Amino acid sequence: MEALSPLEKKLLIELQKNDGKIKPEKIDMELVKVMNAAAWLQSKGLVKTSENIIKEYEITEEGEKFLKEGLPEKRILKDVEKIEIETLEKKFGKKDVSISIGWALRKGWCRIEKNEKNYLIITEKGKEEIKKKQPEEEALEKIAKKDFNIDEKIIKVLKRREAIKEKEKVERIIYLTDKGWEIVKKGIKIEEEISQLTPEIIRSGKWKKVKFRKYDIKAFAPSIYPGKLHPLTQLIEKIRRIFSEMGFKEIRGSYVESCFWNMDALFIPQDHPARDMQDTFYCKKPDKIDIDDELIEKIARVHENGGMTGSIGWRYKFNKEEAKKALLRTHTTVNTIRYLANNPVPPAKVFSIERVFRRENIDSTHLPEFHQIEGIVYEKDANFCMLKGILKEFYTRMGFKKIRFRPSYFPYTEPSLEIEVEWQGKWIELGGAGIFRPEVTIPFGIKEPVLAWGLGLERMAMILLGLNDIRMLYFSDLKWLRELPLLI
């Protein structure tokens, strides 16, 4: 038998005393506690509860007046033989008098004589009855005591006279089941059992003597939720850790950048579709960013004819004003090239995980703003095999088992590749990488190969979190965040 709480035991004993049937309010315990105990006992199959809807009555203001002053027909007929109705009306008010006369006539307590004026004459019956307590009054007294065992006819009259209001009430009855009878027949002992351990019990040493009630350990406990990192941050922190453990230094850049650093320095031709107003957010304020003229001149030559890079260049007329236009960076590769321009001496391994902006409409897979995981390896004789190796190492550390590489294209890398991981039987593209072109590195005095990558964060987050809508990540529903397990 499962453990019974003292309250449950008390309820069972009460039931036994009352032939296995009792109304909860009859028990000398807080009603909530009784019902709680009943619910637990019911779940253990020891009691059953039934609910019936019963009628109750409540005395209205009018009814209270009847109780206090007696019925109005009794009042107006008191000490009266024959009287002008007008006189009565002056004394008791027109409305009361007309109602009272109505009832008195119906009961045969009086009659009305019509001469020049209307007279009220009390009958013998009337003289007798007004001395007695009337059934309506008796009924009201009973109702006042919550005794509703009253003749239906009287109830109807009282309702009509608006002396009482009917109310529906749920009446609960708790019954012992057969299983319950078995238990109570075996005898129920109430010992002092401790439920809540208190400081008093500990300090006084009382705990040595008392018994601790066994709890139902399967019983429900309320949910609580600790504060939490957003899953995207959890992922970013993990990636940060992986790259810094592999010897990479984190760098940061700015949202607002120039076309020069974001595009031109990376050998993206000025008529490249990604530079369209369709794809890139340009700034109205600030609309221009100052760039050193000499630097622009150097890069202009690379675009126009390759400059000193050994390239034939894109062979078009470079627009130097275009280079100064301000935009919201479209990739974090701009952080990398700025870093390399300032730190051209190898080796360097740096990374950044930051936001980038693209002119995309919001839908389940696109946002105008998202994160890129950027990184480079810059060292003597860096090569294509190392690029594959470092990316494989990263994704393996992220927990992906199958990783593959295939050719791709970016204006600033050659060779270029795309990284795919296998997830639930499908190959999913997670990012691009390559070796920076000489057109990108040579102008900044970068003499060794630079292995570079730009990987998607949100896409990886979506597959790891099982999301099919990217918006979930940026329009945090707190219920979702509360329930979401931590990323291990």
Next chain:
Amino acid sequence: MPVITVDYKDLINLLGKHIDMSILLDRLPMIGVSIERVENEEISIEVFPNRPDMLSVEGVARALRNFLGIEEGLKIYPISPPKISLYVKDNIEKIRPYIGSAVIKNVKMTHETIKSLMDCQEKLHFSIGKDRKKMAIGVHDFDKVEPPFYYKAVEPKEIKFVPLGKEEEMNLIEILNKHEKGIAYRHLLEKYTEYPIILDKNGNVLSFPPIINGELTAVNQYTKNIFIEVTGIDKNAVLSALVIISSFLAERGGQIEQVEIIGKEKLITPDFSPKITEVETDYIKKLLKINNTEEIVKSLKRMGHNVELFNDKLKVYSPAWRIDILHPIDIVEDVAIGYGYEKFEEMLPISMTFGSSFSFQKLHETMIGLGFYEVITLSLSNPDKEFKKFEMEGNPVEIKNPISTEHSIVRQSLLPSLLEILNKNRHNELPQQIYEIGNIVYFDGGKAKQKIMIGGVKIDAKTGFTECKSIVEAILRNFGLQLNVKECKHKAFIEGRCAAIIVDKNEIGYFGELKPSVICNFELEYPVIAFEIDVNKLFSFSQQKQSNQQEQ
């Protein structure tokens, strides 16, 4: 990026050898294209912008024949020397100066050929042509007109012809104003008073580039010989596109016959002579870790190049349609692709470097300890949210070409975004306490500057300034700092219930109780407290304090 649709049977036919669909789908991505989807026998292929020579099934087949070892090395099409001429008048020079042209004889105009020709023409217009601006292609039935041809600028009303797809004659102005292609592309000519035209010996109109061809020379299944003209403002684009499209028709069995272009200079087009790149063998070996020269040569042949070896150098002959070869590095990539990306072993970097990161872990721990939830919101915002609803003024970075009014500026404070999150969570249980660590952008001396802030808000039936002060104090305490306050006038907060956070006489943030009007603006119904602190200042004061302790 352009996507082309290829019919499997047509592709096999062009390959000249049966290859299973599954093998094709496996190998295609390894040449450097993406399979978008496969439906029945139709394969949709995404072509990277550096390879317009693969913008048609003929080009894909040509690359695959090399890659799969069906053919080896440089593809050479038989080319006949010019029999006809095209004269370029000087007056075109300021409008659309460049033209290249070819005649393709004995083309079998099957359904597939016509479809592929139309498709790739459109794709080339977009990719190389930048929507016909840099170059536009016209394809004509050669037998309907009589050479020589003339390319010149004319008065718009001087010439009338029946444009493609129409029945009545129109002059050039009428075409620009009424013809759908005229309306779509007239912006390319809006600067000019004279327009380009291509005529034959008898004054018949072949084309009104870059707008529309004449109906007279429309190509159909009965066409046998084709005349191609490519006009444009970029000589490179014009000549490359001509080579690419001519080569596609040669793939279909057509014989290329060159055309003599006579203008200021004489030019024979199309020019199929291979591009020569010299590459040091060591350059390839170092970057790719392939030590065997023979393997390098084989790989290049698999990518359609011919190679001559001398001393330590390779002389690489690349097909004329490979417009992506700008530098020896592009040859290196072709070696890598030809060799097979999957075959390279994986290595790790050798250099010794020290790792470091900008983790905000301690700040996150503090906030989580206080029971806050971290949220992430967009930094793109709008003046309505940032200023009107938050009752603030500002001077934000503005976007010239926003995609929606909702995202037209970059935020200057994290708090409006957090209030918006509270708004979206109205249906969820209270209390709610959330924070974000993120960048904001502001102007300092006309320059856009960025800083990292932590913003936090709490909404509950009973919360206020004092609780907010406790929270801010707790954060500072965790960083070894003591909170000092100064009264702060911030329009979003109740007057007298907003304080500036002072550390060592420096203001590093503010906190307080939001105004009911601001709460209502975000459609919330409970008191809200908020704080925002400059994270870098918090960290640097904290570090300063710790290093001071070390010195004492």
